[in-house]
Amino acid sequence: MTPAPGSPGPADEPRDAEESRDSEYAHLVPLLAEYAELDPADPRREALRDQLVTGYLPVAQHIARRFAHRGEPLDDLVQVATVGLINAVDRFEPTRGSDFFSFAVPTISGEVRRHFRDQGWSMRVPRRLKDLHVSINTAIAELSQSLGRAPRPSELAENLGLPTNEVLEGLAAGQAYRGSSLDEILSGDQSGTTLGDLLGEADAELERVEYQQSLQPLLAELPDRERTIVMLRFFGNLTQTQIADRVGVSQMHVSRLLAQTLIRLRERLESGDE
Amino acid sequence: MPVAEPGPAVVEIRISARPALIPTVRAVASDLAGRADFDLDAISDLRMAVDEACTTLVALAVPDGMLSCKFVLIQDQIEVTVSTSTPAPGAEVRTDSFGWRVLQTLADEVTAAPGVDGVPEALAIRLTKRAGATQ
Numbered sequence: 119m120t121p122a123p124g125s126p127g128p129a130d131e132p133r134d135a136e137e138s139r140d141s142e143y144a145h146l147v148p149l150l151a152e153y154a155e156l157d158p159a160d161p162r163r164e165a166l167r168d169q170l171v172t173g174y175l176p177v178a179q180h181i182a183r184r185f186a187h188r189g190e191p192l193d194d195l196v197q198v199a200t201v202g203l204i205n206a207v208d209r210f211e212p213t214r215g216s217d218f219f220s221f222a223v224p225t226i227s228g229e230v231r232r233h234f235r236d237q238g239w240s241m242r243v244p245r246r247l248k249d250l251h252v253s254i255n256t257a258i259a260e261l262s263q264s265l266g267r268a269p270r271p272s273e274l275a276e277n278l279g280l281p282t283n284e285v286l287e288g289l290a291a292g293q294a295y296r297g298s299s300l301d302e303i304l305s306g307d308q309s310g311t312t313l314g315d316l317l318g319e320a321d322a323e324l325e326r327v328e329y330q331q332s333l334q335p336l337l338a339e340l341p342d343r344e345r346t347i348v349m350l351r352f353f354g355n356l357t358q359t360q361i362a363d364r365v366g367v368s369q370m371h372v373s374r375l376l377a378q379t380l381i382r383l384r385e386r387l388e389s390g391d392e
Numbered sequence: 393m394p395v396a397e398p399g400p401a402v403v404e405i406r407i408s409a410r411p412a413l414i415p416t417v418r419a420v421a422s423d424l425a426g427r428a429d430f431d432l433d434a435i436s437d438l439r440m441a442v443d444e445a446c447t448t449l450v451a452l453a454v455p456d457g458m459l460s461c462k463f464v465l466i467q468d469q470i471e472v473t474v475s476t477s478t479p480a481p482g483a484e485v486r487t488d489s490f491g492w493r494v495l496q497t498l499a500d501e502v503t504a505a506p507g508v509d510g511v512p513e514a515l516a517i518r519l520t521k522r523a524g525a526t527q
Contacts, residue, residue, distance in 0.1 A: 267524070270432070272429045286426045289432075327493065329489055369432055376436075377434055384447065387490060
C-alpha cells in the first residue's frame, strides 16, 4: 500500500539524493528488468534478487535512519526496511514505466511504519490509537527540534490538525508502549564525546551527594543506557527532551525508561536498607 | 478547557496507603497536567514526582493508614500535597536520600513539613510543578 501524498510522518522521500544516486544505481536498472521477466521457477532468480537487494541496500538503510530516534533500535529498523526493499524488488514492474525509486521508497517506508504501529505494545490498543501514537511521536520529534523544548498537547494538536482531546488520548495510549532493546543507544548520531562530557559533569555531581556510596553500586548494575539517562536527568540536570536528543531515543521512551529505572533503583535501595 | 477557567481548580483523592493504588494517583496527575496543557517533559516529571512522593509516604504510614493527594491547579502550575495523618511512630521524610534528590529534580519546588490541615502529627510532601520549559 502506498501512503497518501502529504500524509504526516517521517517518510520524506530522499528526492535530493535521488539525482546523484541515479548514476550510482544505473548498473542495477537492466537487472531489474531482467529479474521482472524471469519465470518464478528460474534458478537464476535467487542470485539476481540477492544482487539487487544488496545493490539497493543503502536506500533501505537511508530510510531506516530517517525513522531512528523514535523508540525502536536502528538494527531492527534496517532489518524491517530491508524486508520492504525485498518486497519492492519482487513487486516492481519496469514495464509500467515508473522508475524503481518512486516505487521502492514508499514501499520501504510503509513497511517501517507498519513496524512502528505493530511492535512494542504491552497491551491491546486499538489500531487507531497505534497509528495516532506513531503520528504523535513524529510530531514530538519535529516540534522539539523547532521549539528547542518539549511541545505542549495543544501544540501537537495544532501540528497534527487534531482536537487536543484526541492528542491526550494518544499520549495516554503511549504509556502502554514498551521500550525496546538496549543497543539502541548505539544508533545515536551524536558523537560519544558529547555524551562523555555530559556524563563527566553528572559524575562529579554524584560524588558530592551523601548517599553516593549506596547508590553507585546500584547504578553500576544498570544497563548503560538506563544509567546514562538517570545520571543525565538527576545529576546532569538535563530535561527529558534534551536527553532524548543526546541519547538518540524518543522523549516518550526516555520518560518510560526513567520511570522504570526509578522503580528498580527504589526497590534495590530499600532492600539494601534492611 | 474547563480546568483553565480563572481561579484555582482542586482535585483531591484519598487512597489506602498501599503501593497498588499509586498508579491511580499517578494517572490523575498526568491527566490533569495534560489537560492543563503542560509540556510533555513537565507532564512526565509531575507523574514521576507524584509517584515518588506517594511511595515515600506509603512507606511511612501505619498499616491500614490513608494517604491524601491534593492537586491545586493555579494558572500555569500545579501544587501537589501528599500527606498521611497516621504516620508510623518516629517516621520522618528523609531529605538526604536519592528519593529526595529525585523529587527536587522533578519538581520546581518541594518541601517536607509535618502538619497539614490542623493535624500536627501528619507527614506531608508539598511540591509545585510549572507548566513548561524548566529543568
